[in-house]
Amino acid sequence: MHVMRIVPLSVCVSAAALLLASAPALAIGGGGTKGGSDGKGNIAASATQSRIVVKQKSGATDGEKGNLAPVDTNWEPPVCWYEPVFSPGQLKAFVDKTDGHGDVGIHESWYGKGLWTDHYKDGKASSNLDDEWSKAPGYKNYNIGKDGYFWRSVAPDDSHPDSWDCGRIMFWQNAGEVPDVPHAPTPKTLAGYAYDKIRVPDTEVELNPETKSTVNLPTWVWLDKGTFKNVKVRAELPNTGLWAETTAKPVSLNLDPGTEDAKLHPASGQCKINDDGSIGTPYTKGKAKEAPPCGITYLRASDEPYKLNASVTWEISWEGSGGASGDLPDGTFETDKDMTVQEVQAINR
Structure with missing residues (x-):
C-alpha cells in the first residue's frame, strides 16, 4: 500500500x-480503477468522474469558443x-x-x-x-x-x-x-462547477485598418450586434433535487495596444457593450481622422508588429434550487492580433 x-x-x-x-x-x-461513464450517466468505479449533468441553456452554439479565465486569479471551481x-x-x-x-x-x-x-x-x-x-x-x-x-x-x-x-x-x-x-453539495457548488464549463464565443473583433495602421491615424475597433449574447449553463445533480444556472453576461471589450506609444479610445481602453449587443461603431468612409468610440491611435511606428490584445469581460451570476443565488468572479476571454504601424502620413481610406 x-x-x-x-x-x-x-x-x-x-x-x-x-x-x-x-x-x-x-x-x-x-485513486484505483479510473472507470468512467457508461454513456448514461452511471459511474462505474471512479471518484474523479462526477454525475453532475451540465447543459447550455442559451448563447452561441456554433463558431469558435473557449473557456473563461476568472479575473480573480485566486478563484477556482469546487475541488471536492x-x-x-x-x-x-x-x-x-x-x-x-x-x-x-x-x-x-x-x-x-x-x-x-x-x-x-x-x-x-x-x-x-x-x-x-x-x-x-x-x-x-x-x-x-x-x-x-x-x-x-x-x-x-x-x-x-x-x-x-x-x-x-x-x-x-x-x-x-x-x-x-x-x-x-x-463539503456536501449545494447550489453554489453546482454554480461553480457550471462556471468551469461555460464556453463563450471567440473575441474576433473587426478592425479598420485591419492589420496595418499609420502613425496618428485612428484604428477603429468594433463588434457587430448579436455577436455576444448571455451564455447560460445549467448544472443538475441527479437524485438530490439540487440545480444551479450560471449566467455569463458580456459587459465590455478591453483593448491593450501592445505598446505605451498609443492613445486609447476611450482613454480607459474599456469599450462598453451597446444596448443592441454591439461594441463600438463600424468604420465608414470619410471618418478616417475622427476619434472612434472604440479604438486605438498608435503614436510610433513599429519595428516589429505590436500585439493588439482584445478581451471581453463577462459578468457571472447564478441562481439555484431553494431560491439560492449569488455572483461569481468576472471572467475574460481574449485574443491577439498583430498590428504593423508605419510612418506614412497620407490617408487613403
Missing part, C-alpha cells in the same frame, strides 16, 4: 500500521464534494460484477470483494480517511430494502491538495436528503 497524505510523521506511521492491520488489500493514493452514486441494488451488482475493484473515496480504493462485503454487506466498521481517522459504521446487506443512496466523494482533479478534505468513505443517505457533512 502507499500513503500519499501529508501529515505529521507519527500520525502517518500509526495510520499506516492501522491500515496494514485491518485492510491489507487497501490501496490509497492512486460528495454525491450519490449507488442505490443498494446497484452497489451489490457493482461488487458482484467487479469483484470489488474500485474507489470508495477520492484517495482510497478497495481491491478485493471481501473488503466491500465486510463493510457494506456484513456490517464491519472501517476507517474514514479524514484528519481523525474516524470510524465508519458498517451496513447490513448493502441496505437493500431501504430507500436512499450511497454517497461518495468526488474530485475532478484528485492531485489537488484540497481534495484530501473529502475523506469520508462511501456512506449512506436516505432518499430526498442531502447529507449534513462538510
Whole structure:
C-alpha cells in the first residue's frame, strides 16, 4: 500500500500500521480503477468522474469558443464534494460484477470483494480517511430494502491538495436528503462547477485598418450586434433535487495596444457593450481622422508588429434550487492580433 497524505510523521506511521492491520488489500493514493461513464450517466468505479449533468441553456452554439479565465486569479471551481452514486441494488451488482475493484473515496480504493462485503454487506466498521481517522459504521446487506443512496466523494482533479478534505468513505443517505457533512453539495457548488464549463464565443473583433495602421491615424475597433449574447449553463445533480444556472453576461471589450506609444479610445481602453449587443461603431468612409468610440491611435511606428490584445469581460451570476443565488468572479476571454504601424502620413481610406 502507499500513503500519499501529508501529515505529521507519527500520525502517518500509526495510520499506516492501522491500515496494514485491518485492510491489507487497501490501496490509497492512486485513486484505483479510473472507470468512467457508461454513456448514461452511471459511474462505474471512479471518484474523479462526477454525475453532475451540465447543459447550455442559451448563447452561441456554433463558431469558435473557449473557456473563461476568472479575473480573480485566486478563484477556482469546487475541488471536492460528495454525491450519490449507488442505490443498494446497484452497489451489490457493482461488487458482484467487479469483484470489488474500485474507489470508495477520492484517495482510497478497495481491491478485493471481501473488503466491500465486510463493510457494506456484513456490517464491519472501517476507517474514514479524514484528519481523525474516524470510524465508519458498517451496513447490513448493502441496505437493500431501504430507500436512499450511497454517497461518495468526488474530485475532478484528485492531485489537488484540497481534495484530501473529502475523506469520508462511501456512506449512506436516505432518499430526498442531502447529507449534513462538510463539503456536501449545494447550489453554489453546482454554480461553480457550471462556471468551469461555460464556453463563450471567440473575441474576433473587426478592425479598420485591419492589420496595418499609420502613425496618428485612428484604428477603429468594433463588434457587430448579436455577436455576444448571455451564455447560460445549467448544472443538475441527479437524485438530490439540487440545480444551479450560471449566467455569463458580456459587459465590455478591453483593448491593450501592445505598446505605451498609443492613445486609447476611450482613454480607459474599456469599450462598453451597446444596448443592441454591439461594441463600438463600424468604420465608414470619410471618418478616417475622427476619434472612434472604440479604438486605438498608435503614436510610433513599429519595428516589429505590436500585439493588439482584445478581451471581453463577462459578468457571472447564478441562481439555484431553494431560491439560492449569488455572483461569481468576472471572467475574460481574449485574443491577439498583430498590428504593423508605419510612418506614412497620407490617408487613403
